[in-house]
Amino acid sequence: MSSAPAALTGPDDILRYDYAGLTAEFARRFGKGEYHAGALFRSLYRRGADDPGPLPEFAANPSLAAKVRDAFAYSLPEISGRSGDGETYKFLLKLRDGYECESVIIPMRQYKSLCVSSQVGCKMGCTFCETAQMGYLRSLDAGEIVAQVMVARHVLKEPIENVVFMGMGEPMDNLDNVLQAVRILSDQRGLNIGQSSITISTVGHVDGIRRLAALAAQPPPEGFSRLRLAVSLNAPNDEVRSRIMPINRQWPLAELKAALLDFPLARRGDFLFMEYVLIKGVNDTRAHALEVAEYLKGLKACVNLIPYNPRLDSPFARPDKTDTADFFHWLMEAGQYCRVRGTKGKDAMAACGQLGNRALKRNRAPQAAAVVIPAAG
Numbered sequence: 096m097s098s099a100p101a102a103l104t105g106p107d108d109i110l111r112y113d114y115a116g117l118t119a120e121f122a123r124r125f126g127k128g129e130y131h132a133g134a135l136f137r138s139l140y141r142r143g144a145d146d147p148g149p150l151p152e153f154a155a156n157p158s159l160a161a162k163v164r165d166a167f168a169y170s171l172p173e174i175s176g177r178s179g180d181g182e183t184y185k186f187l188l189k190l191r192d193g194y195e196c197e198s199v200i201i202p203m204r205q206y207k208s209l210c211v212s213s214q215v216g217c218k219m220g221c222t223f224c225e226t227a228q229m230g231y232l233r234s235l236d237a238g239e240i241v242a243q244v245m246v247a248r249h250v251l252k253e254p255i256e257n258v259v260f261m262g263m264g265e266p267m268d269n270l271d272n273v274l275q276a277v278r279i280l281s282d283q284r285g286l287n288i289g290q291s292s293i294t295i296s297t298v299g300h301v302d303g304i305r306r307l308a309a310l311a312a313q314p315p316p317e318g319f320s321r322l323r324l325a326v327s328l329n330a331p332n333d334e335v336r337s338r339i340m341p342i343n344r345q346w347p348l349a350e351l352k353a354a355l356l357d358f359p360l361a362r363r364g365d366f367l368f369m370e371y372v373l374i375k376g377v378n379d380t381r382a383h384a385l386e387v388a389e390y391l392k393g394l395k396a397c398v399n400l401i402p403y404n405p406r407l408d409s410p411f412a413r414p415d416k417t418d419t420a421d422f423f424h425w426l427m428e429a430g431q432y433c434r435v436r437g438t439k440g441k442d443a444m445a446a447c448g449q450l451g452n453r454a455l456k457r458n459r460a461p462q463a464a465a466v467v468i469p470a471a472g
Contacts, residue, residue, distance in 0.1 A: 106168035109135075109145065110238035113278040114285070125159060133284065135163065142284030143249030145169035154237040155432060160342065171246050174240070182326055188246060190215070190239060194232060197263055200253055208257040210384040211243045213273050214264025219298050220341045221327075225319040225406035226263045234264070237275035244280060244288070258288055261296045261325070267303025274310070277319065290321035296370065298327045301346040304354045312359050320361040326351070326398070327366035330378050331386035339377065348390060353396055366432075373422055374403045375412040382424050387427035398426055 114136050121132040122244050133153040138144045146164065147153045153160040175195055176187035187195045201211040216230035217224070247253045258280060260266040266273045273295065280288045297303060299452040304326075310319045330336030336343040355367055356467060369391065387398065400423055403413045414422075419435060426433040 104311045106166065108236075108238040109139065109167040109169050110241045110279070111236060111275070112283050113275065125162060129158065129161075131159065133355045136282075137284050139169065139195055140245075140279075140282070143245065169376070171242055174246065174250070186246070186251070188239075188243065190235075192233075195421060196235060196239065197242065199246065199262065200251070200255075204269075206256040207253050208259060209244060209247050209253070209255045210259050210262045211240060212239060212262035212264055213260055213269045218268065219262050219265050221298060221329075222339050223329075223372060223403065223406065223409065223411050228406065229263075230370035234269040234272060237272045237279065240272060240276035241279050244286060246393070247440060248286070255287065257292045257294075259296065259325075261294070265298055265300060266295050267297045267300035267307070270303050270306060270351075274319065275320065290319060291323065294323040294325050294368070296325040296327065296368075298340060298342045299346055299351045300342065301350050301354045304351075304358060308354070308358045320359065323365070323368065324358060325370055326355065327372070327386070328371045328398075329370065329372045331383040331390065335378055335383075350391065352394070355396075360395060366395055369394075369398045369460055370395045370401060371398050372401045372403050373414050375414045375418060377411060379414055379422055381421070384422050384427055388426055388431040393430055396432070398431060400426075400433055401436045404437075 107120075109117070110207040114133065117136055118129045118132040121127045121129075125131075131147070131152055134150050135145070135147050136148055137149075139368060145167070147160040148157065148164075150160075153163075156233040160231065172188035172190055174186050183200065185197050185199040187197050189195055194215045196215055201208040201210060203214055212235065214234045216229035217226045219227060238307040244255060244258060248257050260273060277290065277293055277295075280286050280293065283289045290447045295307070304324070304331065307319065307322070307324065310317075311322060312318065312320070314320070327340070328336075329340060330338075330343070333343060333347050336348060360367070371378075371387065391398070402419050403411060405411065405413055423433055423435055
């Protein structure tokens with residue numbers, strides 16, 4: 096159980112606070128409790144309205160409403176860019192220090208999904224990924240992660256029902272802020288995006304997977320048992336994976352599998368999602384498919400097969416439809432459940448592995464550390 100937020104002074108970004116944390120902060124600052132804090136929380140996330148003045152709970156106490164306005168800041172980042180490829184489009188948010196993060200609206204059959212970023216840039220260095228070409232600039236705090244969803248829902252008016260941490264950055268490298276954002280996003284009193292509709296994707300950060308597994312084993316409300324986990328596998332063996340994904344040199348495939356075997360799946364129909372970016376001439380042969388199927392034995396896994404979306408100046412090639420179909424059938428024949436993920440947003444550099452702005456690396460703004468506001472307990 097996490098501790099209450101540390102005392103802060105001056106206007107504070109309200110989007111960093113989950114329900115329990117905001118209630119605790121109301122008690123600390125104003126001597127008030129859930130009656131007032133809960134009303135503001137519901138108004139903020141359900142309607143995008145942060146002014147407590149019009150709320151019935153504050154009607155008899157306008158001085159309290161004024162104090163709340165002075166204590167908390169709520170200003171969504173400016174949309175600094177937008178580009179689309181059909182119904183899929185990405186938007187850029189300009190952060191307080193001049194950096195930008197990218198998010199992608201992805202229409203599905205029955206709902207819309209939002210791909211969010213957890214960092215500006217990434218330090219994992221995957222050779223096929225555009226974000227890696229930026230390097231790591233900084234992590235986003237929980238409020239900056241939540242702000243991406245708030246902009247999509249309340250500014251762009253998109254009915255987001257699913258969130259995937261598959262944008263810029265490695266979520267396990269910023270896990271405290273990611274989990275705080277999940278607490279806020281999944282709260283039924285606010286945005287109400289259930290944990291079963293939230294996926295955290297990792298390149299194979301074993302320490303992060305083990306930490307999340309321990310949290311997933313805890314019962315609600317403290318646990319994260321219903322979160323979905325996706326792992327970027329992308330290679331059939333250590334030799335290929337270490338060449339295209341430097342993380343494998345720290346945590347090779349055997350260590351990764353050991354961590355995944357210990358990861359709890361809450362429901363019968365749950366899977367570990369193994370992302371496999373198919374790159375022509377690198378990881379796309381029948382022998383590779385059989386190695387993948389052998390590696391995944393013992394894991395309740397679904398392979399999401401993703402035809403490579405080339406980054407700028409990429410040395411790698413995208414497979415054609417026949418290559419992708421062959422690899423899919425080889426996996427299925429070997430007994431490994433597999434799905435081919437449809438490519439959306441490729442022409443707007445909004446597809447998997449294409450997010451990033453190299454100009455930010457060349458013109459670095461002053462760095463600011465991500466602030467974590469833990470849940471109250």
